[in-house]
Amino acid sequence: MGLFDWFASFRSLGKKKRMERLSEKAFVPSGAGTAAPPKILIAGVANDRGGQVGKRLGELITKIPGVEVFRKKETLKLPEAVNDVAERLILAAEEGRVWLKAEGCDLLVWGEIGGNGSLTLRFLPAPGDDSDQTMFAGLGETVELPVGFAAELEPLIGALAIGAFAPSFRGSRSRLAEALGKNLGAIAAMVQKTPPGLTADQGASALTALGNALVAYSRLGAGVEQLDRATLAYQAANKLVTKEAVPMTWARIQNHLATVMQAQGQIKKEPKLLRGAAIIYSTVTTTLDRNRYANDWALAYTYLGKVLYVLAGMEGKPQYLKTAADAYEKALGVYNKETMPSRWAEVTNQYGVVLLALGESLGGDAVLEQAVAKFRTAMSLRQRDKTPLLWAQTANNLGAACFALAKRNSEASLLREASNCFEGATEIYRQQGIVKQAQVIEKNLHRVQRLLMTRGA
Secondary structure: HHHHHHHHHHHHHHHHHHHEOOOOOOOOOOOOOOOOOEEEEEEOOEOOOOHHHHHHHHHHHOOOOOEEEEEEEEOOOOOOOOHHHHHHHHHHHHHHHHHHHHHHOOOOEEEOOOOOOOOEEEEEEEOOOOOOHHHHOOOOOEEEOOOOOOOHHHHHHHHHHHHHHHHOOOOOHHHHHHHHHHHHHHOOOOOOOOOOOOOHHHHHHHHHHHHHHHHHHHHHHHHHHHHHHHHHHHHHHHHOOOOOOHHHHHHHHHHHHHHHHHHHHHOOOHHHHHHHHHHHHHHHHHHOOOOHHHHHHHHHHHHOOEEEHHHHHHOOOOHHHHHHHHHHHHHOOOOOOOOHHHHHHHHHHHHHHHHHHHHHHOOOOOHHHHHHHHHHHHHHHHHHOOHHHHHHHHHHHHHHHHHOOOOOOOOHHHHHHHHHHHHHHHHHHHHOOOHHHHHHHHHHHHHHHHHHOOOOO
């Protein structure tokens, strides 16, 4: 072993020593294919003098069955040098994901105690194979509570922890779903009566968090009725705040409402619900000040682009795609490639998806060329060795765009690029155990290879 290799292993060893196990080691049956139990990492809570809040968090989260819980001495803090609150959160989340990868954990719990005696808790999941992971859950869940929050709110902490990572967890999720259901059952009355000791903002935060956990429960197989319950929670939260007093909080609740409406519209194949979601997103963009709330303004445009893309496919109206492209263009006018690479790459990738659909529906080579350029740019940040699933997602999209363009202009280099992209994406998905997606991509790969043979390339 060389000196630098030894030094790297020494540093890695030191990192592991700084992670303390809080739960008992979960029993894992022997045998091939057995998934490891989920692991939750609790970071030090900023300004937690005496560590009482961190201790209470550890006690609550270790009650989740079948989960291994660890504590990290270091505190993940919002970067003070950045003024924009949303950008500070995005940058901190980037660092948090590095922690998750280094420690092999599925969820990071972190936060801080404010000067006003409020406790902000954040639940950051490790990137999964969910295509919406970066866009909708990439920053995780957040809840603001009093430092000494009431015992009635303890199940909310467990529900948020499970809901933040379970839908994208690669292992067995039935036990997690059962635990989430029990926690949600214990706090179901929150919608009718907010627990005592909460300010209006804290009550809105708790109800919004409840809605998010119900959405996660639905995604874990609990049924579409959970989306109706989530809507009631968001509506109750909406009653506690006004867009004039706290526009950013109001906007985030609206976005959650619209997201549920969009999900219901897709499940029920109901364009009316999708159009309603688009109206809400548009209202948020016109209500928020673009300069004062730049990131949330851009996020609303990102959501708008997504729902319009779905609506275009459902109704067969390419004009929705044009509006979606405009929405992504506005969002990319805010997101910064250097400081917010993950968000920038995700929006760029989604923009490419819209352009691909638009090019195929209108038959324009120029639009398809733009789609190819967007995917290539996104792939420059989504590196295969660092974010393999996100790389594979974009590689698959790039392969589809190159294939669509090559069928029009007969460029063999585009077909070869499509073949390489499909081969790489298939390899990643198979390595990750996502067999169905790999099989779909392989069919496209065979189509590309047949066309290459036909053209003698």
